[in-house]
Amino acid sequence: MPATPAWPPKSAPRLFVEGALSRAQSVSVEGNQAHYLARVMRISPGDTVILCDDISGEWAAEVIEVRKREIVLRAVEHLRPREAVPDFWLCPALLKKDRFDLVLEKATELGVARIQPMITRRCVADKLNTARARQIMTEAAEQCARTALPEIGEPQKLDALLRDWPTDRIIFFADEDGGEPARASFASHSGPAALFTGPEGGFDDRERELLRSFHNVQPITLGPRILRGETAALAATALWMGVSGDWQT
Known part of the structure; x- marks a missing residue:
C-alpha cells in the first residue's frame, strides 16, 4: 500500500500576507504574489499554499480560485505560531x-x-x-x-x-x-x-x-x-x- 503523501507538501509555495489569519478565513492575493503563484508555481484550485501573517504564525491554505489577476485562498490549518527570534x-x-x-x-x-x-x-x-x-x-x-x-x-x-x-x-x-x-x-x-x-x-x-x-x-x-x-x-x-x-x- 503506498504511503500517504505528507501534508502540507514541502514543495508548497510560501507567502507573507497582511492582516491576522484565522481558520476558514478567505484571503485574496494580487499583483506580484498572484503572478508568482499562477505563472511561476502554476498553482490550481485545491493546491496548498503556506501563508504567514507575522502575527499568528504559519497557516496551510487551500487555493479556491485562480483568476486573471487574483488568487483566492482559504486558511485551513494553523501549522505553527510566530517564532521567537533572538533580540x-x-x-x-x-x-x-x-x-x-x-x-x-x-x-x-x-x-x-x-x-x-x-x-x-x-x-x-x-x-x-x-x-x-x-x-x-x-x-x-x-x-x-x-x-x-x-x-x-x-x-x-x-x-x-x-x-x-x-x-x-x-x-x-x-x-x-x-x-x-x-x-x-x-x-x-x-x-x-x-x-x-x-x-x-x-x-x-x-x-x-x-x-x-x-x-x-x-x-x-x-x-x-x-x-x-x-x-x-x-x-x-x-x-x-x-x-x-x-x-x-
Whole structure:
C-alpha cells in the first residue's frame, strides 16, 4: 500500500500576507504574489499554499480560485505560531546597492530581529529605499521558512543613532584597530545586543573614538584579515547566533 503523501507538501509555495489569519478565513492575493503563484508555481484550485501573517504564525491554505489577476485562498490549518527570534540588532553602515541587498537577505536568513542601517562619513550611499529593502527581507523570510519578519529602520547618522540608544542594549563594535575576540565577547554578555559594522572604507578615527567612548560599547575583532563590509556584518552575525543566539538549540 503506498504511503500517504505528507501534508502540507514541502514543495508548497510560501507567502507573507497582511492582516491576522484565522481558520476558514478567505484571503485574496494580487499583483506580484498572484503572478508568482499562477505563472511561476502554476498553482490550481485545491493546491496548498503556506501563508504567514507575522502575527499568528504559519497557516496551510487551500487555493479556491485562480483568476486573471487574483488568487483566492482559504486558511485551513494553523501549522505553527510566530517564532521567537533572538533580540539581536544588526546595524551595518550603508554599502553599495548590491552589497547591501546581500546583507538584507542573508541577515534575515540568519535570524536577526532588526536591521538598523547607519550613515557614516565614508559611506558611498546615504539613502535606502526601505520599501524595496522590506521586500527583499520578506522574500528571504519566505525562502528560509521564517515566520517572523525582521524590522527595518530608516538609515540614521551614527551620532544620531547613539544619541537615542537604549541603555540596556550592548553594542559590539567591529573595530579594525582591534578589540576583544568576537567569540569570547559574545559569550560573556547576555541580554539585548547589537552589532555595528562599517562601510567600504571603514569607520574614520573620529567615529572610532566616539564609539569607544560610548558607555555601552564593546570593541571586538573579527580575526586577522580586513573584511569587506558585507562579510563583516554577516560573519559576525553568524558567529553571534552560534554563541548566543538560536543556533545553540
